[in-house]
Amino acid sequence: MAASEFELIYRYFASLGRGPGVRLGVGDDCALLRVPAGEDLATSMDTLVAGVHFPADAFPEDIGFRAVAVAASDLAAVGAQQLGMTLALTLPEADELWLKAFSEGVAAAVSAFDLPLVGGDMTRGPLAITVQVLGSVPEGRALLRSGAQVGDQLCVSGTLGDAAAALLVLEGLWTGSGESADYLEQRYYRPSARLGLGRLLRDGASAAIDISDGLLADAGHIAAASGVRLQIDPQQIPLSSALKSHPDREQALQWALTGGDDYELCFTLPAAAPVPPLCTRIGEVTAGEGVDCGLDLVQAGYRHFP
Numbered sequence: 001m002a003a004s005e006f007e008l009i010y011r012y013f014a015s016l017g018r019g020p021g022v023r024l025g026v027g028d029d030c031a032l033l034r035v036p037a038g039e040d041l042a043t044s045m046d047t048l049v050a051g052v053h054f055p056a057d058a059f060p061e062d063i064g065f066r067a068v069a070v071a072a073s074d075l076a077a078v079g080a081q082q083l084g085m086t087l088a089l090t091l092p093e094a095d096e097l098w099l100k101a102f103s104e105g106v107a108a109a110v111s112a113f114d115l116p117l118v119g120g121d122m123t124r125g126p127l128a129i130t131v132q133v134l135g136s137v138p139e140g141r142a143l144l145r146s147g148a149q150v151g152d153q154l155c156v157s158g159t160l161g162d163a164a165a166a167l168l169v170l171e172g173l174w175t176g177s178g179e180s181a182d183y184l185e186q187r188y189y190r191p192s193a194r195l196g197l198g199r200l201l202r203d204g205a206s207a208a209i210d211i212s213d214g215l216l217a218d219a220g221h222i223a224a225a226s227g228v229r230l231q232i233d234p235q236q237i238p239l240s241s242a243l244k245s246h247p248d249r250e251q252a253l254q255w256a257l258t259g260g261d262d263y264e265l266c267f268t269l270p271a272a273a274p275v276p277p278l279c280t281r282i283g284e285v286t287a288g289e290g291v292d293c294g295l296d297l298v299q300a301g302y303r304h305f306p
């Protein structure tokens with residue numbers, strides 16, 4: 001007889017819930033988490049839909065890891081300490097092979113990001129995954145989109161455009177060298193949620209956001225929330241050597257500016273502050289509104305309802 005959803009939950013998801021902030025994990029009507037005294041609860045959720053957020057034929061391990069990483073990235077953006085997450089899984093069928101592989105991807109992310117799985121939901125329907133993350137941040141210390149000041153430096157972590165380029169590789173539209181293609185696919189399927197950097201930035205950055213829709217679009221949220229203009233020098237945007245191996249440099253730059261799926265942090269720092277390791281200054285904050293990169297691009301980033 002096929003396993004019930006309760007058996008599946010216990011088999012694949014009940015053992016990933018240990019952590020210092022977890023009082024009670026999977027199995028009761030609610031999970032119970034300890035929020036340290038003097039701290040606020042930070043929470044955010046993201047849904048991944050097959051064919052929209054990942055290719056419908058993606059490996060289940062990759063889907064599991066990616067779902068956790070993109071959600072955890074929002075905790076990084078506010079500088080929160082991760083406490084735990086919940087996972088809502090909508091599956092067309094109870095395919096145990098799929099579930100086992102998916103849960104292994106989730107488990108890899110639980111350990112990579114120290115983010116215990118404390119609860120969730122399982123229903124039948126078209127494949128979709130929602131992860132809600134929970135974290136804590138000392139009262140009044142969360143990094144917001146709204147603090148950028150005229151004169152600040154504008155910075156990003158890591159490199160941009162890799163995941164957007166990976167989609168072309170996955171669709172067979174760009175082969176590149178084998179090594180570059182593997183690297184780019186890793187960047188798409190295994191995003192690095194910059195949790196450590198986010199907490200570090202709490203002490204020095206004036207504003208931050210994580211880049212999911214595309215640098216220009218997400219920087220635009222900082223500009224709007226802070227009431228400033230962001231001036232970006234496209235030549236300063238960090239590109240991986242895999243992306244630089246693309247024959248069309250302009251195309252590579254366009255992915256970095258507007259492609260999205262980077263899950264790096266974009267943040268502003270006072271002019272005199274040192275740029276953290278593995279981060280790059282890409283511009284500055286000026287008076288005015290919007291984001292200017294000196295190029296005329298049709299779309300600033302990804303839109304679900306264009």
Ligand SMILES: Nc1ncnc2c1ncn2[C@@H]1O[C@H](COP(=O)(O)OP(=O)(O)O)[C@@H](O)[C@H]1O
Nearest residue numbers: 043044045046073074077209210211212213218
């Ligand atoms: N259906 C919704 N109901 C309430 N708030 C929402 C909904 N969808 C998005 N939001 C909120 O709108 C803001 C922007 O959402 P989004 O672009 O998804 O942010 P992010 O890129 O950080 O995931 C966030 O504060 C988010 O919580």
Ligand SMILES: Cc1ncc(C[n+]2csc(CCOP(=O)(O)OP(=O)(O)O)c2C)c(N)n1
Nearest residue numbers: 046051052053054055212213259260261302
């Ligand atoms: C198969 C596939 N096609 C296209 C994309 C590109 N894409 C889809 S959604 C998205 C933006 C991020 O998703 P969203 O739901 O807007 O996340 P949020 O901004 O809420 O974190 C991007 C770049 C993708 N990730 N996968």
Ligand SMILES: [Mg+2]
Nearest residue numbers: 045046047212
């Ligand atoms: Mg979102």
